[in-house]
Amino acid sequence: MATEVKQLDRVIIRFAGDSGDGMQLTGDRFTQESAAFGNDLVTLPNFPAEIRAPQGTLPGVSSFQVHFADHDILTAGDAPDVLVAMNPAALRANLPDLPRGATVIVDTHDFTTRNLAKAGYDANPLDSLDEPGSPLAEFAVHTVDLTGMTVGAVKEFGLSRKDASRAKNMFALGLLSWMYGRPTEHTEKFLHRRFSRVPDIRDANITAFKAGWAFGETTETFAVRYEVKPAPMAAGTYRNITGNLALAYGLVAAGVRSGLPVFLGSYPITPASDVLHELSKHKAFGVTTFQAEDEIAGIGAAIGASFSGALGVTTTSGPGVALKSESIGLAVMTELPLLVIDVQRGGPSTGLPTKTEQADLMQAMYGRNGEAPVPIVAPRSPADCFDAAIEAARIAVTYRTPVMLLSDGYLANGSEPWRIPEVDDLPVVDPGFATATNHVSTGKDGAETADFWPYLRDEATLARPWAVPGTAGLEHRIGGLEKGEGHGDISYDPANHERMVRTRQAKVDAVADSLPPLEVDDPSGQAKVLVIGWGSTYGPIGAGVRRVRRSGHHAAQVHLRHLNPFPHDLGEILGRYERVLVPEMNLGQLSTLLRARYLVDARGYHQVNGLPLKAAALAQAIGELVAEAEGVPLHELDLTAATSQEVHQ
């Protein structure tokens, strides 16, 4: 049977199943296949906080969404075109997100009375597909006994029924790989590597994967295959990378490019733990990882390492930052280089451990006692975590200061293609250790002696010297008590404190002198509305802005890498636009900072549901401002007008 092949320019697939069904792995493999094929892509994993939430229940559903395209895309997509549901709960939990006409592939095997009940279905929705009022009426549903076929396909390996059915995710992957013409050799190699120690499991998985492909090819269930051509991309070698992996690599790179040993002091916490896991593999680069007894010890040890001449790093999420606050203050006072990495999650308190949010900006900015300014940098996409880590290290080392890096759960686990940089092109960070005395004191008898003043500053950066133990003649004591200007001895002098508070602030402000001008994305030059954001909202904001532009109207976009200090030209840029919109996954933290600092009428757009912003909703919000500013009625803006992302439907 000749299957029809349809051309699409982009597709969003969501794999959903029980947390034990291996959906993250399935999605990840599909992603790698798509990356190897040359599509642009963005992914959105979504999983429960419980390791094994009760099987078959709605809270136990884990999903992985991948958006891949023949052109450059910015988000994981608002709504899936295809849902693969491995059980009733996965179907029920994900249906509300599907647009009319979406394709649904259901593993019928688990649609038993018991599992239907666990998912809250009174009756099997698959039994009433063609009846009016069916919850599935709007969709193109394919019912397939994926599990049963998997068990049949792997019979020869003599696995228990349970182990055999575990390979069903690979069957599903094989089927979807066929459907979208994905290359399969990477997945086969991967399965060989992953299960090299358990040959029968390895063979069962590979067989299930191939059987899924063959099923697609031979059965008549699926009449259409789809083709999504590779996306044009700049020349280079690419890999797909998650934010946490990119962040870890960035830290290793910062060590190599500074010549400093990296010391990570950390306490496990979702969604930051993977950075600890990854860095613990890179001892050959001189990376020490210390799993501390708590967050305070993690940062304390990192401060000790920095004092000793290492690049001290601590990784955590919001609750951990709360515990580290006092120690960050110590690093501000002692003016030691330190990276504090906050992979934000939903808060307050324990909040939503596995969901994303960007509500720790104020905590990073002000969450300490006293005037304790700290530079803040934020990556905008998973791959950008690599560059952001190196930039944070540059600021920390150059200015002898703790630096906060704000990633988030979406960046941490989401992925995108990354053009692998040349090592020689990466920034070089110069530790510039102090090696000699820097001051001459005159004794009571008039005799002059050379000595070392730990708080004599560099004129341009206001950074103090970094003299590490083992350097003869530079012995000195630092600590959390106020330091006397220059000599660094304890000082309770009011005028000195005033000067030191202002100097510490001036030093952080001076970081702005080292920043490049902001990139303003305003292609027509006619925009009256500026949309400004930070962190992981870059993709959705960009997609929203594109939609407005496609409707024939104008909007400008600026995305901030540096949140403290703000770049010098930010005020002037804000002043150029009639309206400023600040979309954030919080209740208005950047907008508050911008209003306070620049007295602009920055308007907020807020979403705190643990998920990334949606492009369509953002386009609507931007459109409203554009309509207002351009003096056209809102309904004249066709924001649903097909973006190139949506022509296939």
Place this chain on the structure above:
Amino acid sequence: MSTTADLPSPTLRTGTDGVPAVDPDAPAQTGKEFTSDQEVRWCPGCGDYAVLKAVQSFLPDLGLRRENIVFVSGIGCSSRFPYYLDTYGMHSIHGRAPAIATGIATTREDLSVWVVTGDGDALSIGGNHLVHALRRNVNMTILLFNNRIYGLTKGQYSPTSEAGKVTKSTPMGSVDHPFNPVSLALGAEATFVARTIDSDRKHLTQVLAAAAAHRGTSLVEIYQNCPIFNDGAFDAIKDRDTKADAIIPLEQGQPIRFGAPAEDGGGSRGLARDAGTGGVRVVDVAEVGLDALLVHDATRDDPTTAFAISRLTDAGYLRQSPIGIFRQVERPTYDDQARAQLSTARDAAPGDQADRLAALIGGGDTWTVV
């Protein structure tokens, strides 16, 4: 799915191995060289002075380069200590010195790392870091100044204050049960645990020398008098008339005896095993005979006896306390092992760092766009 890996077993050495020594031809170091130009600001009569003097005159004995010595402290009166020594130092935040020192000791094998802390600093706010440093056995020496009170905050009871203690925050007497720092350290499986007294310069110096020579975390509890807020807390063990009965001296290889001299010149009381409880009790030497006495052995791997001895410390007003080295055993240190893992990994991955970085970031499934 748990697996256990073989760990490198670094050859055990002394606490200061790897720390550069002074040039043998250079003039001997003096205590004055270790004295900074900062004015010492403790109250008159504070026990901290005596400890400072002892440490300043002891440090030259180590024969280490001054720039390779680091003192880290927390917050409290005693934690001002680093300012008065002309070494590298950090006066950090309340309770966190062991954590900071762990970072220093792990990063740099060539540093001699010292922690100065108080009973509140180490046992209250920093209790967690203390026990974890001890269990990890990070190569450092912790001097715990125990004045059984919060000095710096002007006299609240501390985790070592006796129950019933009347202080500003406990006008009707404290209802907290106190910690015994030595018992706590032994419970955390510390490899070196000792107790000494601020005013006994000779004993203090001996203990410091042994602590510094020990590779791993050495915990030294120093009974320190605070004449302002807890004066006389240690009078019984300092007073000429009572101290023989109050101090139970622990001397390696010697039967443990104290109290008024018996005919043979040794103490008339001693420690013996209690067959009934399995613990250790105070006995009359004349009654039980010399052979029944417990011979002190701090190097015994099993900490049970050391713990039993530590329990003879009065929890209330201090009328009796064992003094000396309770435990001194060898166990690989955290920092040695962490560094050994680094060098094993480095040996297994030779070549230029930049090339290896290129290989790392260029690994995984890649594709090339031309």
